Amino acid sequence: MSKNLSVISDIILDMENVSHTYYDDLGNHVEALKNINLSVFRGEFLSIIGASGCGKTTLLRLIAGLEKPDTGTLILNGEEISEPGPERGYVFQNGALFQWLTIEKNIATGLKARGVYKEYKDLVGHYIELIGLKGFEKSYPHQISGGMAQRVAIARALINNPKVLLLDEPMGALDSFTRADIQDKLLELHKENNTTMILVTHDVDEAIYLSDRIVIMTPRPGKISEIMEIRLPHPRHRGGTEFLEIRRRILEKLKLASALPQPEYII
Numbered sequence: 256m257s258k259n260l261s262v263i264s265d266i267i268l269d270m271e272n273v274s275h276t277y278y279d280d281l282g283n284h285v286e287a288l289k290n291i292n293l294s295v296f297r298g299e300f301l302s303i304i305g306a307s308g309c310g311k312t313t314l315l316r317l318i319a320g321l322e323k324p325d326t327g328t329l330i331l332n333g334e335e336i337s338e339p340g341p342e343r344g345y346v347f348q349n350g351a352l353f354q355w356l357t358i359e360k361n362i363a364t365g366l367k368a369r370g371v372y373k374e375y376k377d378l379v380g381h382y383i384e385l386i387g388l389k390g391f392e393k394s395y396p397h398q399i400s401g402g403m404a405q406r407v408a409i410a411r412a413l414i415n416n417p418k419v420l421l422l423d424e425p426m427g428a429l430d431s432f433t434r435a436d437i438q439d440k441l442l443e444l445h446k447e448n449n450t451t452m453i454l455v456t457h458d459v460d461e462a463i464y465l466s467d468r469i470v471i472m473t474p475r476p477g478k479i480s481e482i483m484e485i486r487l488p489h490p491r492h493r494g495g496t497e498f499l500e501i502r503r504r505i506l507e508k509l510k511l512a513s514a515l516p517q518p519e520y521i522i
């Protein structure tokens with residue numbers, strides 16, 4: 256079933272007038288984000304989509320507390336975000352597993368970092384089962400496929416039971432079959448934990464397949480151009496008429512958003 260967001264009034268994350276500029280040593284600057292206003296509902300699946308360089312990763316890094324805004328505020332559960340914290344999990348594009356640790360030890364690192372491994376060590380087996388990797392507990396990252404590694408990275412982030420899971424193109428480098436498999440796994444995990452998920456992706460179909468809402472961004476400076484609510488029930492059919500119509504509308508908006516102004520010629 257699709258969620259009716261109009262009846263979910265509980266906001267978990269509120270961003271108000273958030274701007275962020277990067278400076279380099281030569282004094283050049285890039286306005287990565289300008290005046291971002293966005294509220295995220297508790298338990299929703301939100302995707303962020305837009306042309307390369309429009310500030311998607313910067314937005315995730317600000318939510319993670321890895322960057323600070325120049326102006327504006329980010330409020331999570333009533334408290335201003337000032338640094339990273341265990342209530343926010345982060346999954347990077349390449350998974351970034353610890354190569355010298357087995358799969359089960361990779362998944363356990365979050366518990367160990369929080370000093371709660373003894374109390375919660377049974378969760379490791381639970382998550383290994385959930386991501387379908389039973390039998391691979393003692394394998395090392397180089398012994399499993401890219402898709403399996405991404406599932407481990409997601410489990411490693413989820414084991415701390417974060418309130419918000421930040422996913423930075425976690426399926427970007429995978430083939431379409433593996434990608435579809437992980438998308439379904441993410442939906443399963445989302446349903447099981449009701450974790451708020453914020454996904455950065457370049458894949459329009461992926462965003463429609465997974466999301467309650469899709470944020471469309473435009474570059475230079477990075478801004479939100481539109482937020483689209485997707486009210487299709489789950490499981491969604493990628494070839495369905497409504498799915499394809501939403502896809503057409505998003506592609507149209509992305510095309511318009513990335514259209515450069517025509518140069519002016521003075522003769």
Ligand SMILES: Nc1ncnc2c1ncn2[C@@H]1O[C@H](COP(=O)(O)OP(=O)(O)OP(=O)(O)O)[C@@H](O)[C@H]1O
Nearest residue numbers: 277278285286287306307308309310311312313314
């Ligand atoms: N550490 C940095 N120093 C300087 N400029 C940066 C830095 N990180 C990002 N930028 C610039 O800020 C802008 C936004 O970058 P960001 O990575 O957030 O965009 P993105 O939408 O995630 O891009 P992509 O889709 O290509 O991953 C880009 O112009 C980028 O070059």
